[in-house]
Amino acid sequence: MLTYPLSGSSSELVLNVLTMVLTQGKPLDRAYSHNFSGVKLDPTEQARITVVTGDILRRLNLYCFIVDIEPTEFERLGSKLLNGWHLFHGLELPKMQYSLQVDAKLLAEKIEQAKLNQVLWDGCPQWLDELGQAQLQKKWPAERQALMQAPKRYLRVNTLKCDRQSLLTKLSKEGVQAKEVDDVDSAIEVISDSALFRTESFKNGLFEQQDAGSQLVAAAVDAKPGMRVVDACAGAGGKTLHIAAQMQGKGRLLAMDIEQWKLDNLKTRAKRAGAHNVETRIIASSKTIKRLKLTADRVLLDVPCSGLGVLKRNPDSKWRDTAERLPVLIDLQKQIIDSYSRMVKVGGMLIYATCSIMPDENRHQVDRFLAEHPQFEFIDDETILVSERGFDGFYLARMKRVSE
Numbered sequence: 001m002l003t004y005p006l007s008g009s010s011s012e013l014v015l016n017v018l019t020m021v022l023t024q025g026k027p028l029d030r031a032y033s034h035n036f037s038g039v040k041l042d043p044t045e046q047a048r049i050t051v052v053t054g055d056i057l058r059r060l061n062l063y064c065f066i067v068d069i070e071p072t073e074f075e076r077l078g079s080k081l082l083n084g085w086h087l088f089h090g091l092e093l094p095k096m097q098y099s100l101q102v103d104a105k106l107l108a109e110k111i112e113q114a115k116l117n118q119v120l121w122d123g124c125p126q127w128l129d130e131l132g133q134a135q136l137q138k139k140w141p142a143e144r145q146a147l148m149q150a151p152k153r154y155l156r157v158n159t160l161k162c163d164r165q166s167l168l169t170k171l172s173k174e175g176v177q178a179k180e181v182d183d184v185d186s187a188i189e190v191i192s193d194s195a196l197f198r199t200e201s202f203k204n205g206l207f208e209q210q211d212a213g214s215q216l217v218a219a220a221v222d223a224k225p226g227m228r229v230v231d232a233c234a235g236a237g238g239k240t241l242h243i244a245a246q247m248q249g250k251g252r253l254l255a256m257d258i259e260q261w262k263l264d265n266l267k268t269r270a271k272r273a274g275a276h277n278v279e280t281r282i283i284a285s286s287k288t289i290k291r292l293k294l295t296a297d298r299v300l301l302d303v304p305c306s307g308l309g310v311l312k313r314n315p316d317s318k319w320r321d322t323a324e325r326l327p328v329l330i331d332l333q334k335q336i337i338d339s340y341s342r343m344v345k346v347g348g349m350l351i352y353a354t355c356s357i358m359p360d361e362n363r364h365q366v367d368r369f370l371a372e373h374p375q376f377e378f379i380d381d382e383t384i385l386v387s388e389r390g391f392d393g394f395y396l397a398r399m400k401r402v403s404e
């Protein structure tokens, strides 16, 4: 957390980002890029802004409670919340040009009240607590608490271009403090606030920013050089690029999605990474899938999901219509696994993954699929819990096609 208050201009930036997210529904990453573009910001100050913004979003209901405002009043009363946030963390008030003051005595009383309500203290909305209890039972309280912590920064070393030790040496020369992650071969944890995307190492494609949990998912694909691999919900290619490295540039890696702009981003990233065996293809209709029937050694389905495993990184999902969208997402996941599994050849492997920790999106989907598709056999699965690993939360299941 901070050791001294935000400056007036940084406070304004925090308020602008939060207003965009909370009142205009902008995704957090876009609100950051919108507000940071064209502004000359020292990397440390930028990091401080994201620390405060992220923490407020992770515990928005708590901070609203202690300054006695509703989240819906943020646009008008945001400065009061930011002042309250500073007092809560034992900091002097920031010097904002216009700001609403907080009654320190009332704030102290409210903090004491909040301490008695663990769900509020963990920054958890009611709907999420009920869902978590129902889905994870006794594992939920630890998970709820872990999800309100700040995420760590992880990189994946691009083994197409270097190895982990030489990347660490290069990063150190560029002033980036980082260390190996013990239980994930490809991962590095960044400790300093360095502006990673300005480093030569990044420009030369030596690494990608990718959570260590996400790296475990791609590792489970276990793609080998020469294979035919489909990453069917590839997005901008976080996992595709990792799979490309496993394949050492040999074989065929088809990255698909329904959004062309994501595949365009993927192409740029693949070029920088030197991942020359990646081909992109838009899914225009079910015919795109049918044409690939029984052709792939590996099919990764990193399906659209609630994102409830990655709330440390994307805490804005807590304050959106995630609860209402959940049944729609579960239905979409079912459609995707039922239809896209056709691409796996006999003897090939289907890998189903989400960035959710909720069984309804995970094991329950897999169990239903297996019951209806005897052509597949269960191999193994893993829920990467935030409280256990410290990474973002993910789920992955591996299944083998044993017949047509």
Ligand SMILES: C[S@@+](CC[C@H](N)C(=O)[O-])C[C@H]1O[C@@H](n2cnc3c(N)ncnc32)[C@H](O)[C@@H]1O
Binding pocket: 232, 233, 234, 235, 236, 237, 238, 239, 240, 256, 257, 258, 259, 262, 283, 302, 303, 304, 305, 336, 355
């Ligand atoms: C969890 S994200 C993928 C993240 C990506 N694999 C990564 O590691 O960066 C899910 C992706 O599925 C895509 N998607 C949504 N509906 C789809 C569908 N019917 N078929 C294929 N992809 C779909 C979304 O556009 C999104 O990019």
